[in-house]
Each structure stands twice: as structure tokens, then as C-alpha cells.
Amino acid sequence: MAVFNVAYDPNDFPSLLIVLTAYILLEAAIESQAILGAFNSLDPSQIEAGYAIGFTRRQNLRRVIIPQLTAIVTPLFLNNFLKIIKALSLAFTVGVVDILAQARYAAALNFRYLESYIAAALVYWLLCGLLQVIFNRIERKMQFN
Numbered sequence: 001m002a003v004f005n006v007a008y009d010p011n012d013f014p015s016l017l018i019v020l021t022a023y024i025l026l027e028a029a030i031e032s033q034a035i036l037g038a039f040n041s042l043d044p045s046q047i048e049a050g051y052a053i054g055f056t057r058r059q060n061l062r063r064v065i066i067p068q069l070t071a072i073v074t075p076l077f078l079n080n081f082l083k084i085i086k087a088l089s090l091a092f093t094v095g096v097v098d099i100l101a102q103a104r105y106a107a108a109l110n111f112r113y114l115e116s117y118i119a120a121a122l123v124y125w126l127l128c129g130l131l132q133v134i135f136n137r138i139e140r141k142m143q144f145n
Helices: 017-039 044-052 057-092 099-112 113-144
Strands: none
Touching: 017 057, 044 057, 057 099, 057 113, 099 113
16 A cells, blocks of 8 residues: 655745735635625615516516626726735735836846836836726716616
């Protein structure tokens, strides 16, 4: 009978996989709480009204509950996505090169720290601005429905 003695070395796992797993689990918990809070903020009479006009549970979800939830949750999702982008520089601690780490490397190679950090700031600013525009359009579309 053979006994397997398997020891896992943390360095065997890719750093990107560790960061993705950690952020996915963290954000899934945060987003689920945002959705739960939005669901609890709905007026129970809205749900009862859907049932009163003869909607099934699925129809009530699709036509009454989810449109109201998306209008409430959209700004929360934007804040969480922006927080993720800004917190990704923590991934550098396990060896994942992000925007700020790349700026540090570029600055160390050519000793142009100001230009490298300004470029990183512009990338962050453009990324956050693009997300803001996308979520503003989604939010406007949800308000008209």
C-alpha cells in the first residue's frame, strides 16, 4: 500500500489565479449583500400587486421585481467596480503586475518617475471615466422603463 505524501507549495500556484479567486469571492459576497439590500428595500405591496394581476412567480420577477432592483443596484455596482479597479494595486503583493506596478517598472528603467505615474493616473482616470459613462447610460435607461 502506497502512501502519498503530497505537499503543496504556495509558489506553485499562478499569482493571477490567486488574485482572481480572492477578488471573485470577495466581490461575490459584497454584490450579494447589495442585491439583498436592494431586494429588502422593495415595497412588499409591489410584489403583491404583481401576484394580484395574475403574474406567475417568474413573470413577477421579470416584470416587477428585477426592473426595480436594477435601478437600485446599478449605482452600487458602479461603486464596487471602481473600488475593484483602485484596489487591484494590492495584487502586486503576490506578484501580479498591474497598471501601477508597470509604471513603477518603467520608471525604474528610465528614471522618469513623474511621466510614468502620470501615465498610470491617466489610465486609471480613463478606465474609471469609461465605467462611469457606461453605468450612467444603464442607469438612465433603467429610469425610463
